[in-house]
Structures are given as C-alpha cells and as structure tokens.
Amino acid sequence: xxxxxxxxxxxxxxxxxxxxxxxxxxxxxxxxxxxxxxxxxxxxxxxxxxxxxxxxxxxxxxxxxxxxxxxxxxxxxxxxxxxxxxxxxxxxxxxxxxxxxxxxxxxxxxxxxxxxxxxxxxxxxxxxxxxxxxxxxxxxxxxxxxxxxxxxxxxxxxxxxxxxxxxxxxxxxxxxxxxxxxxxxxxxxxxxxxxxxxxxxxxxxxxxxxxxxxxxxxxxxxxxx
Amino acid sequence: xxxxxxxxxxxxxxxxxxxxxxxxxxxxxxxxxxxxxxxxxxxxxxxxxxxxxxxxxxxxxxxxxxxxxxxxxxxxxxxxxxxxxxxxxxxxxxxxxxxxxxxxxxxxxxxxxxxxxxxxxxxxxxxxxxxxxxxxxxxxxxxxxxxxxxxxxxxxxxxxxxxxxxxxxxxxxxxxxxxxxxxxxxxxxxxxxxxxxxxxxxxxxxxxxxxxxxxxxxxxxxxxx
DNA sequence: TACAAAATATGATATTTGTCATACATTTTT
DNA sequence: AAAAATGTATGACAAATATCATATTTTGTA
Numbered sequence: 001x002x003x004x005x006x007x008x009x010x011x012x013x014x015x016x017x018x019x020x021x022x023x024x025x026x027x028x029x030x031x032x033x034x035x036x037x038x039x040x041x042x043x044x045x046x047x048x049x050x051x052x053x054x055x056x057x058x059x060x061x062x063x064x065x066x067x068x069x070x071x072x073x074x075x076x077x078x079x080x081x082x083x084x085x086x087x088x089x090x091x092x093x094x095x096x097x098x099x100x101x102x103x104x105x106x107x108x109x110x111x112x113x114x115x116x117x118x119x120x121x122x123x124x125x126x127x128x129x130x131x132x133x134x135x136x137x138x139x140x141x142x143x144x145x146x147x148x149x150x151x152x153x154x155x156x157x158x159x160x161x162x163x164x165x166x167x168x169x170x171x172x173x174x175x176x177x178x179x180x181x182x183x184x185x186x187x188x189x190x191x192x193x194x195x196x197x198x199x200x201x202x203x204x205x206x207x208x209x210x211x212x213x214x215x216x217x218x219x220x221x222x223x224x225x
Numbered sequence: 226x227x228x229x230x231x232x233x234x235x236x237x238x239x240x241x242x243x244x245x246x247x248x249x250x251x252x253x254x255x256x257x258x259x260x261x262x263x264x265x266x267x268x269x270x271x272x273x274x275x276x277x278x279x280x281x282x283x284x285x286x287x288x289x290x291x292x293x294x295x296x297x298x299x300x301x302x303x304x305x306x307x308x309x310x311x312x313x314x315x316x317x318x319x320x321x322x323x324x325x326x327x328x329x330x331x332x333x334x335x336x337x338x339x340x341x342x343x344x345x346x347x348x349x350x351x352x353x354x355x356x357x358x359x360x361x362x363x364x365x366x367x368x369x370x371x372x373x374x375x376x377x378x379x380x381x382x383x384x385x386x387x388x389x390x391x392x393x394x395x396x397x398x399x400x401x402x403x404x405x406x407x408x409x410x411x412x413x414x415x416x417x418x419x420x421x422x423x424x425x426x427x428x429x430x431x432x433x434x435x436x437x438x439x440x441x442x443x444x445x446x447x448x449x450x
Numbered sequence: 451t452a453c454a455a456a457a458t459a460t461g462a463t464a465t466t467t468g469t470c471a472t473a474c475a476t477t478t479t480t
Numbered sequence: 481a482a483a484a485a486t487g488t489a490t491g492a493c494a495a496a497t498a499t500c501a502t503a504t505t506t507t508g509t510a
Contacts, residue, residue, distance in 0.1 A: 063364065065372035073364050089357045094364060121343065128353050131360060132314040138363035139288065139298050139319060145370035146412025147290035150467070179488065187371025189468050194489060210476080211487090375497070404458065414498055419459060435506075436457090 003027050009053035009106070012079030014126035022116060031107045035059075041082065041097040041105060048093055050109040052082040057103030058165065058175060061095040062184065072185040074137070075100070075175075077165065084127055085134075087113065100175065145187055153186040154196050155225035158206065162215055172212040228252050234278035234331070237304030239351030247341060256332045260284075266307065266322040266330060273318055275334040277307040282328030283390065283400060286320040287409065297410040299362070300325070300400075302390065309352055310359075312338060325400065370412055378411040379421050380450035383431065387440055397437040 004010055004023045018026065035041055035057070042048050044063060054076055061074045061082075073095055076082055086093045087110055117124045144153060158173070165175040177185070183193035197213070200206045205221045207214040215221060229235050229248045243251065260266055260282070267273050269288060279301055286299040286307075298320055301307055311318045312335050342349045369378060383398070390400040402410070408418035422438070425431045430446045432439040440446060 063368045065368050067372050069372055071368040071371050073367060085357045085360055088353055089361065091361075094361050118346065124349065124353075128313055128349075128356070131353070131356055132310045135310055135356060135360045135363060136314070136316075136319050138360060138367060142298060142363060142367040142370055143288045143290050143296040145367055146296050147292055147294055190487095191469080191489085192467060195467095198489070415457095416459085416499080417497060419457095420497095423459070433458095 002032065004030070004106075007053070007055060007106075008079045009055060009081070013053070013081045014084075014123055014130055015053070015081070017120055017122035017126050018116060019120075022120065026108060026112060026116075029109055029112050033105050033107065035099045035103040035105060037099050037102050039099050041099065041103070042093050044094065044096045045092050048083045048086055050107050051084055051087055051113055052097075053106040053108065054078050054080050054082060055104040055106060057099055057101040059097050059099045059103060060181065060184075061097055063095050070184050071187060072181065073141075074134075075164070075185075081130070085131060088127075088131075100177065100181075150186060150188045150192055151196055152225045153188075154182075154193065155200075155221055157182070157186050158213065158215060159218060159222065162218070168212075170212075170214070172207075172209070172214040176211055178211075227257070229255070229331075232278070232280060232331075233304045234280060234306070238278070238306045239309075239348055239355055240278070240306070242345055242347035242351050243341060244345075247345065251333060251337060251341075254334055254337050258330050258332065260324045260328040260330060262324050262327050264324050266324065266328070267318050268321045269319065270317050273308045273311055275332050276309055276312055276338055277322070278331040278333065279303050279305050279307060280329040280331060282324055282326040282330075284322050284324045284328060285406065285409075286322055288320050295409050296412060297406065298366075299359075300389070300410075306355070310356060313352075313356075325402065325406075375411060375413045375417055376421055377450045378413075379407075379418065380425075380446055382407070382411050383438065383440055384443060384447065387443070393437075395437075395439070397432075397434070397439040401436055403436075 004015075004027045005020070009015060010018070010023065015026075030053075033041075037057075041052055041059060056078050058075055058077050059082075060072045061076060062070045062072045065071055076097070082097055082105075083093065117127070144156070148156075161173050161175055161177075165173065168174050179194050179197070180190045182197075183190040186193065197206065197208060200221070201208045203224075205216060205224060207216055229240075229252045230245070234240060235243070235248065240248075240251075255278075258266075262282075266277055266284060281303050283300055283302050284307075285297045286301060287295045287297045289295055301322070307322055307330075308318065342352070369381070373381075386398050386400055386402075390398065393399050404419050404422070405415045407422075408415040411418065422431065422433060425446070426433045428449075430441060430449060432441055
C-alpha cells in the first residue's frame with residue numbers, strides 16, 4: 001500500500017488540508033487503478049460512490065448530446081479530483097470521464113471522504129472553493145459557446161491547451177487530441193474543425209504535422225480570432 | 226425590522242437550516258431593498274461582500290460577452306439566494322444581476338453568513354448542494370449551447386419559462402422578457418429570435434399578442450424541436 | 451393627445467456552419 | 481506486407497444564422 005503523503009494530488013487538491021492521521025486512514029481504504037488511453041473511469045449515469053484522485057495522465061469530462069455528439073466539458077489533469085459534485089449531490093455522474101492518456105488514479109470511497117467532510121472544516125471549504133471555481137468556469141464557457149464563433153473558440157481552445165498542458169521539445173502541443181475530440185471541445189462538426197485548422201495552417205498561424213499541432217505565434221493568433 | 230422566520234427565502238433556500246437564534250441574528254443585520262424593474266442588484270466585477278435573499282420578483286444573471294451582447298446565464302426566482310459563489314470564492318461578481326420585475330431583496334453581510342457557515346454544518350452542506358446543482362445546470366446548459374440549434378434552444382427555453390414561472394389566466398407566459406432578453410437567453414441575435422418566434426406563431430405552436438407569448442400545445446412544440 | 455423613442459417585425463443578403471461524398475493518409479490487424 | 485479500419489482532408493452544396501436596412505407597432509412622456 002502506497003502512502004498518500006507525498007502524492008501530487010495531496011499537494012494540489014483539496015486534500016492538502018488533511019493531516020497525517022487522515023492521510024493514513026485514506027491510504028488504507030484507497031484503491032489504485034491504471035486506466036489505458038481511451039478507457040472510461042466512469043460513465044454518465046453511473047453511480048460512483050466516491051471520488052477519484054488523478055495521479056497521472058489527463059482525462060476528458062464529456063456529455064453525450066441528443067444529436068449524438070460528445071461535448072467535452074472539461075479536461076482534468078494530474079493533481080485534480082474527479083466526481084466531487086456527484087458525491088455531494090448524491091447523484092449518478094452527470095458526465096463521463098475518459099482517459100486521453102494512460103492514467104493512474106486512486107479511488108476513495110464516499111464514506112471516507114464524507115468523514116473528512118464533517119471532521120475537517122478546511123477540507124470541506126477547499127472542496128467548496130473548487131466547485132465554485134468550476135461553476136465560474138462553466139458559466140464563462142457557456143457564454144463563449146453561446147456568443148463566439150467556431151473560429152474564435154478554436155483559437156482560444158488551442159491557446160488554452162498550450163498554456164494548460166504545455167509543449168513538447170519541438171513546440172507542438174503536448175496533449176494529443178483527435179480532430180473529433182478537438183471538435184467536441186469547441187462544439188462543432190469534426191469537418192468544420194479540420195477545415196478551420198487547415199485555414200490556420202495556410203495562414204501561417206499554426207503548423208500541422210500529422211497529429212501534431214504547433215502554434216507558431218500565439219499573440220498573432222489571439223489577435224486574429 | 227422584519228423577522229426572517231416566515232420569509233419565503235427561509236423556507237426554500239439553504240437558510241432553512243438556520244435555527245431561531247440564528248434567524249434573529251440575521252434579522253438584525255440584514256438590509257432590505259426594493260429594486261425596480263430594469264435596475265441592477267449588482268454588476269459584473271463588483272465586490273458584493275455578502276449575499277442577497279430574493280423575497281419577491283425575478284432577476285436575470287448575465288454576462289457581457291466580447292461581442293457586446295449580454296448572455297443570460299440563469300434566472301433567479303423568489304426564495305433563492307444570490308451571490309453565494311462570489312462570497313465563497315472571495316471574488317468580485319462574475320455575473321450581473323438585473324431585475325426583470327420589481328423586486329424585494331434582503332442583503333446579509335458576508336461576516337454574518339460566514340459565521341453560519343462555520344457554526345452550522347447543515348447550512349454549509351445546503352449551500353454546497355445548491356452550488357453543485359448550479360454546476361450541473363451550467364454544464365448541461367453549456368452542452369445545449371454547443372450542440373443544439375437556435376430553434377431547439379428557443380423551444381426549450383419557452384417550455385422552461387412556462388414550467389418554471391407559470392402562466393397568466395389567459396395562458397400566456399407569466400414572465401415578461403423582451404425579445405432581446407429572450408435572444409440573450411438562447412444565445413442568438415435578436416432578429417433571429419424574433420424571426421423564429423414568428424415562424425412558431427405561423428406554424429400554430431405559439432401565439433404572439435403584443436409582448437405576450439402563449440404556448441398553444443406544449444407536446445407538439447417539444448416534438449417539433 | 452401627440453410626439454419621440456424604443457421595441458418588434460420583416461426583407462434582402464452575406465456569412466458561417468453543417469452535411470454528404472470522396473480522396474488520401476495513417477494505424478491496426480491479419 | 482497486404483488488407484481493413486480508422487482518422488484526416490477537401491470539395492460541393494445545403495441549411496442555419498447574422499447583419500443591415502427599413503417598416504411597423506408599442507411605449508413612454510412632454
């Protein structure tokens with residue numbers, strides 16, 4: 001059984017409020033999983049009964065729309081928690097979580113987390129703040145979806161991806177999304193996404209090399225959108 | 226000074242967890258306001274330093290987008306609280322709150338609410354659940370904005386308005402929104418909104434009489450969208 | 451009441467975006 | 481290595497939506 005004390009999730013998430021004793025209790029009841037790229041951690045409608053700590057790898061949170069398309073609501077990176085909202089609302093998951101890369105996660109059962117919740121005020125305050133941040137992001141995201149063009153959303157998404165997940169040595173985006181997934185983030189048809197990427201490529205704002213996307217001049221790109 | 230005990234907000238919001246003593250404390254420090262239709266309760270970017278209880282009247286929560294249009298994120302009705310997220314995140318308001326009807330609200334200073342927060346576990350749990358509900362709604366709303374057509378969003382919004390705010394004696398929607406505001410809810414240009422309403426009118430799904438909108442057959446309308 | 455201002459409505463048109471077909475490239479499987 | 485499957489790219493076209501212009505109606509107010 002691995003200790004939780006040095007874990008990246010402990011350092012960056014609401015769990016930083018837990019003391020040594022609580023961390024030991026958590027280490028005892030946690031279950032570690034390896035999730036392969038493309039596999040789900042949980043699916044929309046599933047009863048999760050706990051939260052997941054993302055130790056390594058990025059996943060997408062998405063929801064299937066009536067039109068059959070999968071809208072990506074959020075990307076989650078190492079150090080973050082998954083499933084807090086469902087746990088607190090005591091509801092099945094509203095979103096599916098699917099690995100975009102090979103992942104390492106730990107599952108903490110609900111009973112354990114709720115214990116921390118009542119015993120440790122700082123922890124519950126941290127969770128509350130995290131959810132408030134998510135709510136703000138969701139509201140802003142909604143306004144963008146409603147008011148911005150597909151081109152603007154594509155450009156902003158590319159910049160977000162670079163700033164949030166970083167670049168490879170060759171300056172290409174570190175995170176690898178298929179065109180379909182990228183379209184699912186910006187809320188458009190895959191073909192439209194491909195076409196607009198092509199256009200950005202021809203105009204010299206980005207470079208496309210196979211699956212790799214490289215932003216050539218971030219500021220020019222921003223101004224263009 | 227009015228008592229809070231019988232207030233509609235106390236009955237329906239997170240405040241239902243407060244005991245008599247806490248309610249008395251709250252009644253002492255609250256400030257009551259009358260807000261006229263069209264006036265703001267607070268504006269985006271403003272430091273609110275507390276929460277508002279909506280005793281009467283409906284207001285819109287909206288955000289100004291880069292393109293100069295105001296996107297309505299949520300409508301808030303009597304019995305609900307305003308400004309919880311900003312208070313918890315300790316940030317200026319992310320959204321503007323503007324009265325759609327004459328309103329009665331009470332302001333409770335942050336210091337007071339935070340006291341309840343630490344002293345009354347049930348209250349903080351209620352607030353947390355409310356924010357979780359808001360987050361789920363926001364995520365779903367975002368998916369709709371990204372994936373549904375303007376016509377679908379208009380139809381769903383009309384049905385939402387009827388189901389949430391009810392009908393007048395003549396069956397028209399009780400809540401009065403200008404065409405511009407309705408467009409701001411569904412995320413489209415005012416002209417597009419007017420045109421689609423016209424179309425629904427000509428097709429016999431709704432009836433337009435001046436500002437009044439009447440849904441003629443909700444089920445047929447749903448199926449149409 | 452009459453006037454000005456604002457809101458609603460509609461036409462004409464441009465632009466954006468989606469859909470379907472098909473080609474090409476890459477990856478996976480056999 | 482060949483074949484199949486999947487992902488990416490592009491053209492042609494249709495549909496949805498935005499924009500601009502201009503009536504028409506409603507509302508607020510002098």
